[in-house]
Amino acid sequence: MNTNQINSDIAHDQDWDVAQDWDVAIVGAGIVGLAHAWSSAKRGRSVLVLERNNYAVGASIRNFGMIWPIGQKPGPLYRLAMESRVSWNEFARQSRTWLQNCGSLHVVYEEDEAEVLKQFCQLTAATHQCEFLDATEISERFPAINTNSLVGGLWSNTESVINPRQAIAQLANWLSREYSVQILYQKQVNQVGPNLLRTSDGQHYSAKQIFICSGIDFLTLYPEVYRELKLSRCKLQMMKLAAQPQSWSFGPHLAGGLTLIHYPAFQICSKIKEVRSRLENRSPEYIDHGIHVMMSQNQDRELVIGDSHHYQERSTPFDQERVNQLILQYLDKMIHLPNKTISERWHGYYAKHQSQAIIYKDVEPGITIVTGIGGNGMTMSFGWAEEWWLHHEKSPTVPFSPQLLGVE
Numbered sequence: 001m002n003t004n005q006i007n008s009d010i011a012h013d014q015d016w017d018v019a020q021d022w023d024v025a026i027v028g029a030g031i032v033g034l035a036h037a038w039s040s041a042k043r044g045r046s047v048l049v050l051e052r053n054n055y056a057v058g059a060s061i062r063n064f065g066m067i068w069p070i071g072q073k074p075g076p077l078y079r080l081a082m083e084s085r086v087s088w089n090e091f092a093r094q095s096r097t098w099l100q101n102c103g104s105l106h107v108v109y110e111e112d113e114a115e116v117l118k119q120f121c122q123l124t125a126a127t128h129q130c131e132f133l134d135a136t137e138i139s140e141r142f143p144a145i146n147t148n149s150l151v152g153g154l155w156s157n158t159e160s161v162i163n164p165r166q167a168i169a170q171l172a173n174w175l176s177r178e179y180s181v182q183i184l185y186q187k188q189v190n191q192v193g194p195n196l197l198r199t200s201d202g203q204h205y206s207a208k209q210i211f212i213c214s215g216i217d218f219l220t221l222y223p224e225v226y227r228e229l230k231l232s233r234c235k236l237q238m239m240k241l242a243a244q245p246q247s248w249s250f251g252p253h254l255a256g257g258l259t260l261i262h263y264p265a266f267q268i269c270s271k272i273k274e275v276r277s278r279l280e281n282r283s284p285e286y287i288d289h290g291i292h293v294m295m296s297q298n299q300d301r302e303l304v305i306g307d308s309h310h311y312q313e314r315s316t317p318f319d320q321e322r323v324n325q326l327i328l329q330y331l332d333k334m335i336h337l338p339n340k341t342i343s344e345r346w347h348g349y350y351a352k353h354q355s356q357a358i359i360y361k362d363v364e365p366g367i368t369i370v371t372g373i374g375g376n377g378m379t380m381s382f383g384w385a386e387e388w389w390l391h392h393e394k395s396p397t398v399p400f401s402p403q404l405l406g407v408e
């Protein structure tokens with residue numbers, strides 16, 4: 001059905017009863033939707049969020065809770081990540097949501113990986129708050145780290161942790177309370193047209209600007225547009241280790257050598273090619289499953305660990321125990337943990353574009369799809385939402401795109 005049909009459908013529907021005209025309506029109450037809700041509400045706009053589930057159940061509650069600027073390429077993306085981090089701190093302070101500015105530690109056990117970290121520190125000396133630590137410094141500052149064959153590591157001061165299950169719920173509540181954002185759950189948006197949305201229960205809503213922030217759902221709204229966007233769905237396997245003893249705390253996010261080939265940040269280092277080809281030759285299973293091992297700690301002293309990356313037809317609903325074992329083995333090489341009991345296993349999906357950091361696609365006047373933020377949604381969403389509005393306030397008729405900020 002094309003959009004004109006949808007509009008005429010909606011307009012002639014007997015049930016047509018728009019109780020209120022909203023300035024902004026948002027489809028999806030994940031982090032991307034809530035970030036756009038906050039930026040809109042801050043500017044005095046009335047905001048409605050429609051979420052199909054009882055609460056947000058997608059990627060936004062299934063992740064590590066890492067606010068991870070260190071993974072962003074130096075330049076505009078790093079700046080946006082740092083601005084998002086300020087927003088997370090502001091929200092956490094005002095809403096009394098748990099957040100720690102915990103920093104991050106990459107530990108490496110190969111000389112070529114240490115070379116990458118040293119080069120990274122040199123190249124980012126003017127912009128980043130990070131330093132290379134040798135094995136002795138690491139063992140003094142982080143006694144839980146496994147020093148067997150340890151070469152060194154990268155300490156960075158700029159990462160934060162939230163507990164995503166709690167933080168997303170609190171963010172939604174806080175936006176409702178402090179900014180009068182109306183969030184309606186169990187509202188599946190089935191049709192959208194200029195200024196209009198229709199939900200599966202037959203209700204209609206009217207808004208001047210609509211953001212479609214529906215995560216990995218490429219089929220319900222504008223499927224033909226999503227098809228052209230050529231997005232992929234990526235599946236990630238995750239685990240949680242039960243609470244560590246009271247006396248034990250690690251602190252920063254932990255990552256290792258595998259992470260260096262995963263994040264764009266480290267691709268600025270010429271040595272990264274050597275690391276990649278060594279891993280491809282010596283650790284093909286890790287490369288095949290897209291595994292890079294990371295760990296975060298929440299306020300209940302539980303450890304969230306992951307992850308793997310399976311795209312398209314390899315992203316089946318069934319988790320592979322072999323993948324979990326590879327993750328645990330790699331983690332074992334990095335850190336001594338007092339409690340290795342696995343309390344939960346799950347997987348999540350995100351939408352990713354092959355080359356673009358995020359997709360903003362205006363499908364009709366006042367209707368914008370926002371998707372494809374990949375593995376960076378918690379880190380970047382607040383920054384992107386602000387940029388959209390800053391651009392829109394200056395040039396309302398020019399579609400926003402990341403390229404306007406100089407992002408390739």
Ligand SMILES: Cc1cc2nc3c(=O)[nH]c(=O)nc-3n(C[C@H](O)[C@H](O)[C@H](O)COP(=O)(O)OP(=O)(O)OC[C@H]3O[C@@H](n4cnc5c(N)ncnc54)[C@H](O)[C@@H]3O)c2cc1C
Pocket residue numbers: 027028029030031032033050051052053055056057058059060061062063064065066067068187188189190213214215216217220221236237238306307347348349350371373374375376377378379380
């Ligand atoms: C396992 C995993 C670990 C990750 N770790 C991190 C991390 O530590 N740090 C980081 O920065 N990023 C991380 N990410 C990435 C981050 O979680 C995602 O980029 C982000 O959550 C995507 O947010 P979203 O709002 O687009 O999608 P979602 O959270 O999936 O939200 C989309 C929402 O839209 C709703 N919806 C869809 N269609 C409709 C409709 N028609 N009507 C009504 N509602 C609809 C869905 O129900 C859903 O709640 C991770 C991702 C995964 C999967």
